[in-house]
Amino acid sequence: MSLKPSIPKGTRDYHPEIVLKRNYITDIIRKVFISYGYLEIKTPSFEKIKTLSGKYGNEGDRLIFNILNSGEKVKKANINSLKNNNIPEFVSSISEKALRYDLTVPLARYVSQYQNEIKFPFKRFQIQNVWRADRPQKGRYQEFTQCDADVIGSNSLYLEFEMIQMYSAVFKRLGLKKVEIKINHREILASISRKIELSDNFLDFVIILDKLSKIGIDKVINELKKKLGLKDKYQSILNDIFKIKSSQETLTLIKDELIDDKSSDLAYRELKELYDLLCINSDDIINFSFDLNLARGLDYYTGAIFEVINVSNQDYIGSVGGGGRYKNLTERFNSKNLPGIGISFGLERIFHLIDDNDLFPDHIKTTNDVLVINFGKEYIHKILPILNKIRSDRNVSIYPDPVKLSKQFTYADKNKFNYVIIFGQEEMKKEIFKIKNLKSGKECINSIKSHAKDFKF
Amino acid sequence: MSLKPSIPKGTRDYHPEIVLKRNYITDIIRKVFISYGYLEIKTPSFEKIKTLSGKYGNEGDRLIFNILNSGEKVKKANINSLKNNNIPEFVSSISEKALRYDLTVPLARYVSQYQNEIKFPFKRFQIQNVWRADRPQKGRYQEFTQCDADVIGSNSLYLEFEMIQMYSAVFKRLGLKKVEIKINHREILASISRKIELSDNFLDFVIILDKLSKIGIDKVINELKKKLGLKDKYQSILNDIFKIKSSQETLTLIKDELIDDKSSDLAYRELKELYDLLCINSDDIINFSFDLNLARGLDYYTGAIFEVINVSNQDYIGSVGGGGRYKNLTERFNSKNLPGIGISFGLERIFHLIDDNDLFPDHIKTTNDVLVINFGKEYIHKILPILNKIRSDRNVSIYPDPVKLSKQFTYADKNKFNYVIIFGQEEMKKEIFKIKNLKSGKECINSIKSHAKDFKF
Numbered sequence: 001m002s003l004k005p006s007i008p009k010g011t012r013d014y015h016p017e018i019v020l021k022r023n024y025i026t027d028i029i030r031k032v033f034i035s036y037g038y039l040e041i042k043t044p045s046f047e048k049i050k051t052l053s054g055k056y057g058n059e060g061d062r063l064i065f066n067i068l069n070s071g072e073k074v075k076k077a078n079i080n081s082l083k084n085n086n087i088p089e090f091v092s093s094i095s096e097k098a099l100r101y102d103l104t105v106p107l108a109r110y111v112s113q114y115q116n117e118i119k120f121p122f123k124r125f126q127i128q129n130v131w132r133a134d135r136p137q138k139g140r141y142q143e144f145t146q147c148d149a150d151v152i153g154s155n156s157l158y159l160e161f162e163m164i165q166m167y168s169a170v171f172k173r174l175g176l177k178k179v180e181i182k183i184n185h186r187e188i189l190a191s192i193s194r195k196i197e198l199s200d201n202f203l204d205f206v207i208i209l210d211k212l213s214k215i216g217i218d219k220v221i222n223e224l225k226k227k228l229g230l231k232d233k234y235q236s237i238l239n240d241i242f243k244i245k246s247s248q249e250t251l252t253l254i255k256d257e258l259i260d261d262k263s264s265d266l267a268y269r270e271l272k273e274l275y276d277l278l279c280i281n282s283d284d285i286i287n288f289s290f291d292l293n294l295a296r297g298l299d300y301y302t303g304a305i306f307e308v309i310n311v312s313n314q315d316y317i318g319s320v321g322g323g324g325r326y327k328n329l330t331e332r333f334n335s336k337n338l339p340g341i342g343i344s345f346g347l348e349r350i351f352h353l354i355d356d357n358d359l360f361p362d363h364i365k366t367t368n369d370v371l372v373i374n375f376g377k378e379y380i381h382k383i384l385p386i387l388n389k390i391r392s393d394r395n396v397s398i399y400p401d402p403v404k405l406s407k408q409f410t411y412a413d414k415n416k417f418n419y420v421i422i423f424g425q426e427e428m429k430k431e432i433f434k435i436k437n438l439k440s441g442k443e444c445i446n447s448i449k450s451h452a453k454d455f456k457f
Numbered sequence: 458m459s460l461k462p463s464i465p466k467g468t469r470d471y472h473p474e475i476v477l478k479r480n481y482i483t484d485i486i487r488k489v490f491i492s493y494g495y496l497e498i499k500t501p502s503f504e505k506i507k508t509l510s511g512k513y514g515n516e517g518d519r520l521i522f523n524i525l526n527s528g529e530k531v532k533k534a535n536i537n538s539l540k541n542n543n544i545p546e547f548v549s550s551i552s553e554k555a556l557r558y559d560l561t562v563p564l565a566r567y568v569s570q571y572q573n574e575i576k577f578p579f580k581r582f583q584i585q586n587v588w589r590a591d592r593p594q595k596g597r598y599q600e601f602t603q604c605d606a607d608v609i610g611s612n613s614l615y616l617e618f619e620m621i622q623m624y625s626a627v628f629k630r631l632g633l634k635k636v637e638i639k640i641n642h643r644e645i646l647a648s649i650s651r652k653i654e655l656s657d658n659f660l661d662f663v664i665i666l667d668k669l670s671k672i673g674i675d676k677v678i679n680e681l682k683k684k685l686g687l688k689d690k691y692q693s694i695l696n697d698i699f700k701i702k703s704s705q706e707t708l709t710l711i712k713d714e715l716i717d718d719k720s721s722d723l724a725y726r727e728l729k730e731l732y733d734l735l736c737i738n739s740d741d742i743i744n745f746s747f748d749l750n751l752a753r754g755l756d757y758y759t760g761a762i763f764e765v766i767n768v769s770n771q772d773y774i775g776s777v778g779g780g781g782r783y784k785n786l787t788e789r790f791n792s793k794n795l796p797g798i799g800i801s802f803g804l805e806r807i808f809h810l811i812d813d814n815d816l817f818p819d820h821i822k823t824t825n826d827v828l829v830i831n832f833g834k835e836y837i838h839k840i841l842p843i844l845n846k847i848r849s850d851r852n853v854s855i856y857p858d859p860v861k862l863s864k865q866f867t868y869a870d871k872n873k874f875n876y877v878i879i880f881g882q883e884e885m886k887k888e889i890f891k892i893k894n895l896k897s898g899k900e901c902i903n904s905i906k907s908h909a910k911d912f913k914f
Contacts, residue, residue, distance in 0.1 A: 037854020397494020
């Protein structure tokens with residue numbers, strides 16, 4: 001009985017053209033990371049459950065893919081816990097490891113594990129797949145690629161600038177002109193929360209604030225009133241703070257209105273210095289804005305926060321990158337205080353942005369280049385030694401069977417070859433071979449005795 | 458409470474130098490595959506269990522990593538099957554997908570699924586991780602990388618030659634001179650089994666034969682007698698057949714003694730033609746031998762079989778590649794007859810072979826190149842615009858904090874930087890910066906107004 005072939009929901013096959021396009025993006029990201037001195041590491045696809053659990057909140061824990069213990073070990077399944085509806089206990093009786101959910105927890109585990117060998121500050125990047133048991137839907141997959149760079153072991157503000165430089169370098173090289181880097185700081189948001197007497201509910205406050213770009217300030221204020229009891233008198237203050245303004249105006253507002261303690265004072269001075277650095281180096285930097293309504297990742301980030309958005313079509317594609325500074329990467333694993341800063345690129349969304357805007361270079365659509373038309377064994381055998389010469393700088397494929405020419409030319413066409421090599425009876429007699437450009441139709445005649453460098457295309 | 462960080466048994470972290478070395482190998486393999494016209498695909502890390510099960514034999518099925526169904530779905534666990542000790546049934550009640558075990562079954566699934574869109578012959582390669590629940594031990598991991606190239610939809614003998622060409626190109630570029638390609642053919646082994654009246658036990662025969670290089674001919678013959686009832690009279694025939702001989706002598710033996718039907722006649726003619734092709738193109742081909750005692754993968758291969766071994770130290774490192782021809786890749790999925798041929802590179806063993814022989818090029822040991830010594834914010838800010846010019850062809854990292862110089866130089870040393878850039882008070886005054894070669898100690902003085910191309914290293 002035959003089996004209808006298919007893949008699990010939420011997964012994808014990458015066909016050749018897609019692989020090339022994805023490699024094109026990750027190669028640029030990798031090169032930029034390397035050019036700024038980041039070193040690539042890879043961690044295992046699975047980690048111990050105790051490494052992962054409790055790191056991502058209840059929602060995240062639910063989305064972790066557990067790997068079933070193999071062989072006889074599943075016999076240890078705790079049936080009572082299943083009967084008592086204690087699913088976590090049941091799962092832990094039959095599973096000890098789980099698939100990587102992100103690249104941050106593995107980094108924390110890695111840095112803790114090798115802290116005595118690592119020379120800090122440690123600049124590392126990682127481009128690997130992660131897995132999440134999200135409900136599959138259009139554009140959301142259970143397996144996808146993350147591209148992260150982090151520096152562990154330094155509080156230098158220069159690194160905030162470096163992160164923005166790297167974002168700029170990548171998006172410039174990709175030709176994406178309509179992206180913008182938003183910058184904010186946790187301590188400024190904290191100051192705002194104090195100003196409106198919501199500092200006791202800081203995380204709830206920023207979760208509501210994060211919706212601002214989608215639902216607008218009025219609805220945010222209503223929600224703050226309803227859910228957190230925001231007092232009416234603060235309404236106009238919030239309206240002023242979150243009115244759209246330039247980076248310069250935002251900095252002035254912070255300076256004049258939002259410095260109320262040492263931390264917010266320091267945060268202001270950091271943002272101001274970062275702003276000056278960005279302005280001085282503006283040739284290398286893409287559009288940026290200091291934006292008080294950026295309120296992402298605050299369960300994790302303790303200083304500067306970044307988000308890169310597509311401004312031409314924001315609702316459609318959303319964020320293409322994000323990052324920020326954190327005080328202690330490894331607190332779950334040990335007591336050594338290791339501050340850090342990191343950014344991430346959203347490969348899937350960047351892919352679609354480039355694809356939709358037709359910004360992939362033509363040459364990456366296939367690696368197929370030269371196809372040798374097969375006129376029969378004797379011709380192929382004779383031309384073989386020449387082909388390896390051509391291969392030193394071009395890709396050469398031989399059509400393996402001497403079938404009808406029309407079929408071979410159709411194959412060349414459908415597989416987007418640029419050239420065919422023709423070496424049949426007539427050519428063998430004359431000791432030549434022809435290289436035909438399939439787009440222009442132009443034919444170049446070459447002697448089979450020529451040196452590789454003299455071949456005419 | 459702090460958690461001692463560690464990874465699951467059988468997995469590995471790849472530190473920066475290891476990542477570079479592995480990329481060095483896979484980049485060469487990838488380039489060779491592409492230069493011969495193979496297209497890269499990627500398939501999901503997990504497949505449906507029904508795609509994988511029954512494809513790898515009982516032993517293989519046992520080594521597949523199952524992924525636990527997520528969320529509420531585990532409640533459907535079939536407790537009765539567990540009580541009845543029916544583990545496969547229990548597992549299938551809580552798991553629908555499993556991690557990729559190899560790249561061959563996903564290829565078969567892929568080709569079947571997209572057979573109407575693919576233009577055959579389909580030349581694809583795939584470099585991805587696979588997972589096996591093997592008992593972890595030295596040099597054997599539960600996660601490792603496979604590198605496969607296959608052609609689907611052609612019976613051309615030229616492809617046997619192409620596979621050997623690609624093996625040769627890869628091992629030549631890697632500088633591995635002491636590897637040898639062994640070549641044999643299923644139909645010749647079948648003929649031998651007929652000659653000694655063991656054709657009814659063909660697969661058992663080749664499993665025993667496969668041990669020949671380890672245990673020697675005498676023990677193989679003893680085992681054939683004991684387990685398969687080999688008759689005494691065939692002992693001398695086997696001794697003759699498996700005596701060490703040259704490829705030419707092997708071909709003569711086949712021609713004179715082992716052609717007994719149409720299939721073995723065809724097999725002989727194929728091997729002879731392949732031999733001639735290899736001799737004519739010997740400049741591009743590494744050492745090869747036609748070797749009747751190569752008896753690998755015969756549950757799968759139906760024609761030519763290949764194995765690449767390390768001849769200098771065979772016992773220690775074993776096979777570094779293998780492949781062969783098969784009649785029907787996709788028979789599990791549909792009735793369309795799709796013959797093929799494929800090879801695989803053993804990345805882990807190739808890695809160790811190169812490492813043990815110190816054949817990794819020096820320049821791939823780190824991507825660290827230039828470190829900017831940090832004399833304080835004002836100096837860093839001033840030199841920043843220059844650094845991006847240097848970054849166009851070198852990797853430049855800034856030490857993020859203005860700590861003691863000795864600490865920064867130690868960091869440069871331990872992290873294998875080639876150069877440091879020195880730009881402190883004195884240099885700022887003179888409007889110069891120094892580039893110091895850390896190996897030779899040589900210092901080059903550059904004007905901060907120079908063009909990038911004029912920088913002296």
